[in-house]
Amino acid sequence: xxxxxxxxxxxxxxxxxxxxxxxxxxxxxxxxxxxxxxxxxxxxxxxxxxxxxxxxxxxxxxxxxxxxxxxxxxxxxxxxxxxxxxxxxxxxxxxxxxxxxxxxxxxxxxxxxxxxxxxxxxxxxxxxxxxxxxxxxxx
Numbered sequence: 001x002x003x004x005x006x007x008x009x010x011x012x013x014x015x016x017x018x019x020x021x022x023x024x025x026x027x028x029x030x031x032x033x034x035x036x037x038x039x040x041x042x043x044x045x046x047x048x049x050x051x052x053x054x055x056x057x058x059x060x061x062x063x064x065x066x067x068x069x070x071x072x073x074x075x076x077x078x079x080x081x082x083x084x085x086x087x088x089x090x091x092x093x094x095x096x097x098x099x100x101x102x103x104x105x106x107x108x109x110x111x112x113x114x115x116x117x118x119x120x121x122x123x124x125x126x127x128x129x130x131x132x133x134x135x136x137x138x139x
Contacts, residue, residue, distance in 0.1 A: 020098035
């Protein structure tokens with residue numbers, strides 16, 4: 001049997017959720033990029049996997065250019081200077097909009113699950129573990 005770990009059906013390719021995840025971390029407190037990546041890795045949708053830190057920095061740079069976050073250099077007495085990121089009012093408004101959007105996705109996904117569960121024969125209703133090797137859809 002084939003294994004498609006990068007297939008969207010595995011749930012591991014939720015890149016679009018990085019932005020609201022960053023905003024959710026920063027609404028709690030300002031943080032450095034590496035700490036943001038650690039906190040995102042603790043979120044349930046990332047299954048304990050820390051996202052690519054360089055990707056987080058790319059998102060942060062883009063979000064800063066759009067006014068959602070601001071950064072400043074923190075220069076401790078010892079060690080390297082680090083960028084500290086903080087959410088702005090525009091970032092908070094964006095996060096509020098994400099919440100509305102995700103609530104809409106949740107309703108849509110719930111409805112789709114209801115239809116799919118009704119359509120699937122009872123013998124295949126057992127949940128499949130994400131790591132199970134099985135034929136899968138392609139991208």
